[in-house]
Amino acid sequence: MANILLRRALIDAIRVPAGTRASSELAKIGNREWVGYGYNGQPNYVDRPDFPIPAVRFRPDTPDIKVLREKEKGDWRKLTLEEKKALYRASFCQTFAEFQAPTGEWKGVLGWALTIASLSIWIYMGMKLFVYSPLPESFDEDAQKAQLKRMLDLKVNPVDGLSSKWDYENNRWK
Template sequence: MAGRLFASRLRPVIQIQRCGLLTVDRIGNREVVGYGYNGEPAYLDRIDFPCPAIRWKENTSDVMALREKEKGDWKKLSTEEKKALYRASFRQTFSEMEAPTGEWKGIIGLSCIIISTGVWLFLYFKVFAYPELPESFSLERRLAQLDRMKKLDMNPIDGPFARK
């Protein structure tokens, strides 16, 4: 009981130290703005979780000047400045995230290659590897075998649905 209580009180400190020490080299000069998808400072473009933990671009003098300007009246910002602010925080818009990538073309192509390889292997084995079928597989031999089975009354069908 005391171990759990002690561990639960230390967990936030350990997480802050781990995130602060291990990821400073990864995130660089970017600003941490939230909790993120899984609590680590990482950037992810996700439709189901639209708030990443850090900003997309590092803080440069241009971006910092725009951030100071955004603290004032937004009507004074031009459209290009608003777009630059958005692109400093996010890599893609929602429409860019939902846009088709064309990945299905490669999947269909690879599937066609695999299927055609299978067909060519089947034809190769059918022609070169498998032996000829025995004579008993010809149509006239099978009909003769059926006629002989009827004459010898092999495996007769008995019961109410038997035809004679």
């Protein structure tokens, strides 16, 4: 119970009171306006396609932007294209096309993955050459054939094993 109360007190201390946001004069975060809920209700800016309106404006209000904000309350046809772009850039860092464009980050990730894979192969080859002992003689093909012949001569597991599949009269596999 105490944990829930502590968590609630911390959340309430961090958040701006709801009445502040609902007042006619918008709340300020530093020197930037709080203009919406955002994606989690906190006063932060992030460009996200699933929540296109961030909680705070990207840039603080400068005297030039304040003049443009007063001008935007009137007829938008009287604004020039540069003024509209300046208003947009004051509120947003990037356009949808800019923040959804591929960054090419995958190239670096792929490069590092291939570098690490190459390094691990070189380490394995070095271990195989300098650390591991050579394979025993029983891994040679001639030794394996001799072992198979000996197992057949001794009739190892004659009921359902290897010797059951050998034809001893004709000296060949059944």
